[in-house]
Amino acid sequence: MRHIERLPEPAILKQKHDEWQDKFEQAKKQNPKARPDSTKYGNPGIRKNLEDCSYGKCFYCESKLSGASKEIDHFIEVAIDSKQAYTWTNLYLSCSNCNDKADHNTIPVNTALDPCRDSDEEIQANITFEDECICSQHGSQKGLNTIKKYHLGTELLDMKRGKWLRHIMKDIIDIQNRMITDERSLPTKDEQQRIKRYMQPDQPYSLMSKVFLEKNFDHLLEAAYENQK
Template identity: 85%
Template structure:
């Protein structure tokens, strides 16, 4: 998870919000289990703004998304506040794993991290990584709640993060081999930038990469 600066509300949502919300309110009166129309809040222009906000990554786990894996999550569940069904600030891009989150009654959103509210410093103060395995920072309750709510410790995510670390290590080994051939103790500027690239927020699992690199290969970053 990294902090996300949300882009401005799409014009289509500004224009249609009241109309869509009114239709949903009427549907709720007839059927308490009615759901908002996903074709509306999933409008391509809305989806595009969400993708651009997060560099095409899940807001929660930082997995790169493509095709059918792109889902739009209501951060505050519609069952909790149906008036936020089409609210821009309540729509988050999510993978299917994180969208299948623990509900509000189990773990309220205000007891977990929010990538659109919390800074990178706040996020890293509550969650960290041991290689590909996510864990709470200093037994932080907010960190534990975040991991549990969005299933950030799922085996599938461990596998994806592990493969990403393998990619990083392949690059590091290549740089280290070249340093040995050249008789250098430090990387070149270009080599340093290659490694630092993995830490940038547009990359998958950038927080994990940052923690891993700073912990194990600090000399390549200086």
């Protein structure tokens, strides 16, 4: 999870919000179990803005999304507040794993992290990683709640994150081999940027990558290039 800056409300939602919300409220009067129309809040213009907010990643677990795996989650569930069915700030891009979250009665949203509200500093103060395994930072209850609510510790996510770490390691080994061949003790500036690229928010699992690289390869990240001039 990384902090997400939400883009302005899509034009289609500004135009249609009241109409869509009114229709949903009428439907609920007929059937209390009625759900909002996913073809409306999943409108291509809305979906595109959400994808742009998170670089095409799940807001919660940072998995890159494609095709049918892209789902739109109501951060505050419609069963809790039906008036937020078509509210822009309540719509989050999610993978199917995270969208199958624990409900509000089990873990309220205000007891877990919110990528659109919480800063990167706040997120990292509550969750961290041991290699591909996510865990709470210093036993943080908010971190534990976040992991449980959005199922961030599933075997599937461990496999995906582990695969990404192996990809990073392959790149680092290549850089280290080049350093040995060139008889260098430090990476070049381009090599350092190549490593740091994995920590940027447009990359999959960027928080995990940041924790992993800073813990294991800090000497490469902090190389003093002045010594190479």
